[in-house]
């Protein structure tokens with residue numbers, strides 16, 4: 047099922063939760079909605095599910111206008127952070143619930159439940175009470191229960207937030223595998239950048255009810271569209287520098303003496319923002335002069351804060367045994383490849 051959103055707007059009183067969002071999700075694709083708390087991701091997901099009415103805009107499933115359809119008509123299944131399972135039903139009964147409501151035959155229900163138990167690796171636990179399951183197992187039951195009715199689309203609302211880090215990593219791989227095997231179009235809400243990077247075909251970065259960037263995971267870190275995305279994903283040194291002219295009257299900028307290329311030649315821009323990731327900077331014996339003003343041991347990485355000219359810059363160094371640890375006040379030198387600088391214009 048292909049999903050198309052056109053100019054979706056949703057307000058709660060004065061709060062604009064979703065501001066004019068348009069988005070296309072292709073058949074079989076998994077798109078992550080990523081953004082800070084309150085950016086409107088859950089609202090958008092619930093609008094797609096048909097659980098929240100929108101103020102204006104249109105929603106299409108495979109070209110059909112479903113804007114006025116009820117949640118049931120849309121046949122969208124949701125998987126929530128808190129599992130939303132029936133505590134008084136066992137595993138099998140929870141999974142079978144959607145089919146029973148739809149009055150399917152006993153033999154069909156048995157067959158479907160058995161096949162889903164297998165798919166989510168819960169065979170053997172069919173008679174267990176929900177209270178006797180681990181968090182990961184509960185989320186598998188929730189996934190099986192969502193899939194049993196053969197929904198058109200699958201919507202995930204922070205499904206792994208209640209699990210510990212290790213389980214989150216293995217569950218997200220499992221979810222991704224099942225989603226791909228079935229080929230079901232999915233939208234996955236998360237505020238965890240690592241989860242979005244690991245699970246999605248494309249990531250929609252949101253802030254304050256608006257889409258900031260739609261991008262493939264591999265491009266998000268190195269090609270953020272603006273300073274919000276650059277700072278939301280990993281650590282970013284964002285350095286505002288003036289636009290200059292070289293001897294051929296071409297626009298350039300200089301970052302600590304190194305020449306940075308500018309693509310937007312035809313626009314009247316006075317400043318650019320240079321994005322330099324902390325791991326792109328090397329500590330060297332000579333080069334750009336800097337002074338250590340802070341340091342932090344992050345395990346595999348040693349993170350230094352240094353002052354260069356008037357700027358405070360973060361530098362990440364691999365925490366190798368043979369590396370000397372620098373102290374506050376130490377004078378150091380830095381170097382970086384000018385090709386590693388990404389230029390932003392806002």
Ligand SMILES: Nc1ncnc2c1ncn2[C@@H]1O[C@H](COP(=O)(O)OP(=O)(O)OP(=O)(O)O)[C@@H](O)[C@H]1O
Nearest residue numbers: 058061063081082083084085086087088089090237
């Ligand atoms: N039922 C509601 N009534 C009033 N305001 C709401 C309601 N639901 C959401 N909001 C507001 O709309 C905005 C977007 O909320 P939403 O829950 O969609 O954000 P979110 O990105 O999913 O955040 P979180 O990650 O914290 O769940 C927020 O400012 C929120 O306070």
